[in-house]
Amino acid sequence: MSVPAADPHWRGWILAYFYLGGVAAGAYLLAGIAQLSDSRRHLPMIRTAHYLAAPLMAVCAGLLVIDLDHPLRFWHMLFDPISGRAVFKPWSPMSLGSWMLLVFGLFTAWSFLCALADDERLGLARLCKPLRWLRDTRLAWLVRGAGIACAFFIASYTGALLTATNQPVWSMSPLLAAVFCASSASTGAASVTLAARLRGDALPDVQWRWHRLERWLLMLEVASVLAWLYTIRSALPLLLRGSGTQLVAGATALLMLLPLLPEPRPLEPAVELPASWRAVTSLTAGLCLRYVVLWSAVAIR
Amino acid sequence: MAQAVGFFTDTTLCIGCKACEVACHQWNGLPALHGGQKPLTGNSYDNTGSFSHVDWRHVKFVEQFSADRGQAAWLMMSDVCKHCVDAPCLDVCPTGAIIRTEFDTVYIRERVCNGCRDCIAACPFGVIAISPSKHVAQKCTFCYDRLQAGRPPACAQACPTGSIQFGPIDVLHARAQARLAKLHAEGKPQARLYGADDSVLGGLRSFYLLMERPEVYGLPEAPLVPRRSVWKSALAGLVNAVLVALAALVAFRRRGREGQPGTSASRAGPDRGRLPVEPARVPPMSAAPDICPGPYGAERPGPP
Numbered sequence: 001m002s003v004p005a006a007d008p009h010w011r012g013w014i015l016a017y018f019y020l021g022g023v024a025a026g027a028y029l030l031a032g033i034a035q036l037s038d039s040r041r042h043l044p045m046i047r048t049a050h051y052l053a054a055p056l057m058a059v060c061a062g063l064l065v066i067d068l069d070h071p072l073r074f075w076h077m078l079f080d081p082i083s084g085r086a087v088f089k090p091w092s093p094m095s096l097g098s099w100m101l102l103v104f105g106l107f108t109a110w111s112f113l114c115a116l117a118d119d120e121r122l123g124l125a126r127l128c129k130p131l132r133w134l135r136d137t138r139l140a141w142l143v144r145g146a147g148i149a150c151a152f153f154i155a156s157y158t159g160a161l162l163t164a165t166n167q168p169v170w171s172m173s174p175l176l177a178a179v180f181c182a183s184s185a186s187t188g189a190a191s192v193t194l195a196a197r198l199r200g201d202a203l204p205d206v207q208w209r210w211h212r213l214e215r216w217l218l219m220l221e222v223a224s225v226l227a228w229l230y231t232i233r234s235a236l237p238l239l240l241r242g243s244g245t246q247l248v249a250g251a252t253a254l255l256m257l258l259p260l261l262p263e264p265r266p267l268e269p270a271v272e273l274p275a276s277w278r279a280v281t282s283l284t285a286g287l288c289l290r291y292v293v294l295w296s297a298v299a300i301r
Numbered sequence: 302m303a304q305a306v307g308f309f310t311d312t313t314l315c316i317g318c319k320a321c322e323v324a325c326h327q328w329n330g331l332p333a334l335h336g337g338q339k340p341l342t343g344n345s346y347d348n349t350g351s352f353s354h355v356d357w358r359h360v361k362f363v364e365q366f367s368a369d370r371g372q373a374a375w376l377m378m379s380d381v382c383k384h385c386v387d388a389p390c391l392d393v394c395p396t397g398a399i400i401r402t403e404f405d406t407v408y409i410r411e412r413v414c415n416g417c418r419d420c421i422a423a424c425p426f427g428v429i430a431i432s433p434s435k436h437v438a439q440k441c442t443f444c445y446d447r448l449q450a451g452r453p454p455a456c457a458q459a460c461p462t463g464s465i466q467f468g469p470i471d472v473l474h475a476r477a478q479a480r481l482a483k484l485h486a487e488g489k490p491q492a493r494l495y496g497a498d499d500s501v502l503g504g505l506r507s508f509y510l511l512m513e514r515p516e517v518y519g520l521p522e523a524p525l526v527p528r529r530s531v532w533k534s535a536l537a538g539l540v541n542a543v544l545v546a547l548a549a550l551v552a553f554r555r556r557g558r559e560g561q562p563g564t565s566a567s568r569a570g571p572d573r574g575r576l577p578v579e580p581a582r583v584p585p586m587s588a589a590p591d592i593c594p595g596p597y598g599a600e601r602p603g604p605p
Binding site: 006030033038041098178212220 | 351352389392393394395396397398410412413414415416417418419421422423424425426427428429430431436437519520521524525527528530531533534535536537538540541542544545546548549550552553554555
């Protein structure tokens with residue numbers, strides 16, 4: 001296929017950012033909703049999510065800076081170096097995303113510090129006290145709501161960013177934002193359940209609820225991917241022309257569908273295994289999905 | 302604002318001499334790659350191949366052959382940045398490095414660009430490339446420095462056949478319409494203008510007279526304006542965000558005795574929404590088989 005548009009060479013760093021950013025946003029938004037609905041029972045899961053989100057966002061910021069051809073100019077995303085004024089283009093997903101990344105980074109850092117304070121891990125009683133006070137005010141509820149909204153944005157804007165191009169496949173459908181939103185949520189749930197399992201302090205019924213949610217979100221992800229594939233159906237024959245691409249696409253489909261298969265009634269000693277396996281599969285499927293989406297614009301050329 | 306200017310490229314007059322490419326390199330100080338040696342691509346006499354960080358103009362050679370390859374014809378076209386009215390690169394550029402000048406052309410401020418490459422993804426014509434030495438996006442500047450000095454762009458001045466015509470955009474539009482009418486009158490109904498009206502990205506400041514469909518010249522028929530897709534994407538994302546939130550609320554909701562006073566899930570009292578300092582440690586799941594639903598599948602009966 002002859003494509004006049006040039007390849008932006010968004011490869012490994014961007015793939016890692018899309019994935020890790022999605023996991024962080026998904027974990028944070030689900031923790032936020034859990035906080036709003038039943039914070040006490042879900043507390044270990046919430047803390048696990050907050051311990052995951054902030055470091056992942058820090059890594060994401062690093063990935064985005066590294067990917068720039070002029071990394072030291074990363075701050076030009078926010079301010080014009082000549083006029084000194086803020087640069088904000090709400091119609092540009094990358095401009096809006098840069099500002100939202102900053103805001104979401106602050107939210108995740110605040111939640112991370114709160115989790116540390118709750119676990120008495122900071123060792124700084126003076127810092128913990130104002131943090132707890134801040135967290136328990138009415139303002140905190142507003143902050144949590146805003147944090148959830150930000151997390152939803154981060155979870156889905158990368159799809160909108162790809163659509164707002166003239167690249168083949170990416171620009172063909174507006175559903176990429178929906179696909180990434182569902183994928184971020186499912187991988188976020190999977191990361192929290194997996195990490196909580198390692199921490200071992202969550203109530204069994206709470207873990208079960210998160211596993212059930214993970215399964216629902218994966219169903220939503222699969223449905224979104226199918227809808228997206230339908231909207232790009234004219235490009236599918238070109239995309240699937242090579243055996244290598246068929247292999248990657250098949251592996252992605254398998255990884256997404258495997259956790260949805262009905263599982264046998266678990267025997268008591270073996271109950272630990274399936275959930276971890278499902279979470280790992282779900283996380284891998286999310287990574288493969290983003291790889292396939294990013295690579296599709298290259299493969300069709 | 303100064304008068305809007307543009308290029309009208311009449312491809313019927315192009316002879317593929319590449320004087321425009323040479324003039325562009327010379328005026329803008331663009332180096333020759335590979336020691337000035339440009340090997341043939343092997344499938345065309347077009348040895349520039351594509352736009353790059355040093356090739357801001359590209360003379361395309363479109364070779365056309367009959368089925369038995371007994372007859373051949375060449376279409377030639379000197380391609381360049383279109384300086385679109387609804388420029389996708391300018392729309393998406395997050396740093397504001399890409400601006401519209403007082404001549405209504407599109408210009409990249411090198412001091413501001415940080416090499417995010419969003420403009421490359423957005424440009425439907427593939428005219429932008431990253432300079433490996435400057436690490437910023439590069440493309441035709443429409444000889445902004447020459448325009449400011451009241452001089453025409455180097456390529457237009459160098460073109461020996463008048464294929465690249467420079468001037469006020471209104472004058473060029475009128476000239477193009479007259480040329481099109483003349484070609485139609487000469488029995489060449491396939492002649493058409495590309496980018497002269499607002500059907501392509503709101504209009505192109507560098508527009509073309511073509512003798513074939515745009516695709517034949519490697520031009521997209523209907524390029525997209527990125528900002529128009531953003532709202533559709535936002536709506537699609539919002540639908541799934543609502544579904545995710547609903548799923549999470551249903552999954553996390555409390556039922557029956559979980560919400561009664563005295564249980565760990567009690568909602569009553571001042572602790573609602575607050576996180577206790579010390580979470581209750583519970584035994585691992587395998588050691589607490591009778592608590593509430595079954596962990597990973599069918600629900601099991603709770604304790605009596």
